[in-house]
Amino acid sequence: MADADDLVDRGNLRTFLAERLGGVDEFDVERHEQGFSNETLFVTWGDQQLVVRRPPPGETADTAHDVLREYRVVDALQAGDVPVPRTVAASEDGVMGCPFYVMERLDGDVMRFSELxxxxxxxxxxxxxxxxxxxxxxxxxxxxxxxxxxxxxxxxxxxxxxxxxxxxxxxxxxxxxxxxxxxxxxxxxxxxxxxxxxxxxxxxxxxxxxxxxxxxxxxxxxxxxxxxxxxxxxxxxxxxxxxxxxxxxxxxxxxxxxxxxxxxxxxxxxxxxxxxxxxxxxxxxxxxxxxxxxxxxxxxxxxxxxxxxxxxxxxxxxxxxxxxxxxxxxxxxxxxxxxxxxxxxxxxxxx
Known part of the structure; x- marks a missing residue:
């Protein structure tokens, strides 16, 4: 199973985020273990908690893991009545060698099999x-x-x-x-x-x-x-x-x-x-x-x-x-x- 270092070049990601959010001292990346499709990475950026979404490593179908399509719809819904995370930025390639996007990490809980x-x-x-x-x-x-x-x-x-x-x-x-x-x-x-x-x-x-x-x-x-x-x-x-x-x-x-x-x-x-x-x-x-x-x-x-x-x-x-x-x-x-x-x-x- 891939870990965070298999999924992201930390130096490149740090540069990418610093250009958009300003530099910070505290920076960390952790892979989210759940999910069967796109990869989710939790990023600590100073006092901000962010999420990076990227395709899994290796070959992917043309549309099954289209994270930029996901970014487009979430970004389009920012000012409306549908609750979605705040988007930060997206990139086609170059930083991780694959498309990805960054959004805020929401505070709260997901209910999978247990009632809160x-x-x-x-x-x-x-x-x-x-x-x-x-x-x-x-x-x-x-x-x-x-x-x-x-x-x-x-x-x-x-x-x-x-x-x-x-x-x-x-x-x-x-x-x-x-x-x-x-x-x-x-x-x-x-x-x-x-x-x-x-x-x-x-x-x-x-x-x-x-x-x-x-x-x-x-x-x-x-x-x-x-x-x-x-x-x-x-x-x-x-x-x-x-x-x-x-x-x-x-x-x-x-x-x-x-x-x-x-x-x-x-x-x-x-x-x-x-x-x-x-x-x-x-x-x-x-x-x-x-x-x-x-x-x-x-x-x-x-x-x-x-x-x-x-x-x-x-x-x-x-x-x-x-x-x-x-x-x-x-x-x-x-x-x-x-x-x-x-x-x-x-x-x-x-x-």
Whole structure:
């Protein structure tokens, strides 16, 4: 595993920051250990705490780790209603030999699998869901033309392309995984999605990976989102794809807490004080004025996307490219998710 010195030339970074922020005596760089995609480095610059985002070392896909795209959207949102970190600067290459950008490090906490002690009462628990929905609504109501993101994506045909893209990912992974086990339900799910793509969906800025562990909550109470993180999948497209993704990772009290879901999603939202998935959708409609139609489609698409990622994880495990326990779990996890998607299609998992 790479450490900070493998990911940054400290001397070059110090010069880069000094030119923009002024010189300091205290300077340190530490690699953030969590995350599966872009690298995150915590930088102490005098009395300032900064974050550097850069691609992982080695070969990367053209768009999968496009940190400058991430910088562009975060920078465009600086003066609006969407909470994002303050941007400092970006560079295409020369300093680290790869693109990167620098932003402020926000004070607060990310909730991955554990509830924060300060949010352990009914009002705070309800407030977490309200903050998540209200912030998502703020993202989806950004005037993307006005903030300079009019060419940030191609929203026409976005939803159909999502189905095609994840179908192609399954096809790639199945070349490796079908010798171990098959998942015949996937073809049925993909066909159902292709036949049920909503006509003329709305076009907004979308985050692409909006869920609890991609926001940071400010210190204190009541819950307040200090910043939305991890914008590398953002584009212009169908906002209900974001909502469906959030719902997939939001467990309800009646959900079966399988080992798989407890590995991927926080189980604390099953407490009766939290908003249910249905209540999240109701609040989204209130905040945006949008009636959420075709909710089964967007929920199935979210499961399909996660299952495709899981099948790619399992393929990489079989190839010997990863010994991550989660990757190995996908041998049974993807069939479980496929069954989940079929149950949504058949109406057995209503909101």
């Amino acid at each position: 002690d300060r949010f352990g009462d009914a009002d705070a628990r309800r407030g977490i869901g309200e903050e998540m929905v209200d912030t998502l609504a703020a993202i989806h109501t950004v005037d993307y033309e006005a903030v300079g993101l009019g060419d940030f994506g191609t929203p026409e045909g976005f939803t159909e392309r999502q189905v095609d893209r994840w179908t192609e990912q399954f096809e790639w992974a199945f070349e490796e995984t079908t010798s171990e086990r098959e998942v015949p339900e996937i073809e049925r799910i993909g066909d159902w999605l292709a036949e049920n793509v909503p006509e003329d969906p709305a076009h907004t800025l979308v985050h692409g990976d909006y869920k609890l562990d991609n926001v940071i909550f400010a210190p204190g109470t009541p819950p307040e989102i200090a910043g939305v993180l991890d914008w590398e999948m953002s584009t212009l497209g169908d906002p209900l794809c974001d909502l469906g993704w959030l719902l997939f990772f939001w467990l309800d009290p009646e959900d079966d807490l399988t080992t798989l879901m407890q590995t991927m999603a926080p189980s604390f939202t099953t407490h009766e004080d939290y908003l249910t998935r249905g209540e999240l959708v109701d609040r989204y409609e209130e905040q945006t004025g949008v009636t959420v139609e075709n909710q089964r489609f967007y929920r199935v698409l979210a499961v399909y996307k996660m299952a495709a990622l899981g099948e790619m994880f399992f393929a990489r495990y079989l190839m010997g490219n990863s010994d991550n326990t989660l990757y190995q779990m996908m041998e049974d996890g993807v069939p479980t998710m496929a069954d989940h998607a079929v149950e949504i299609i058949e109406g057995d998992r209503p909101l």
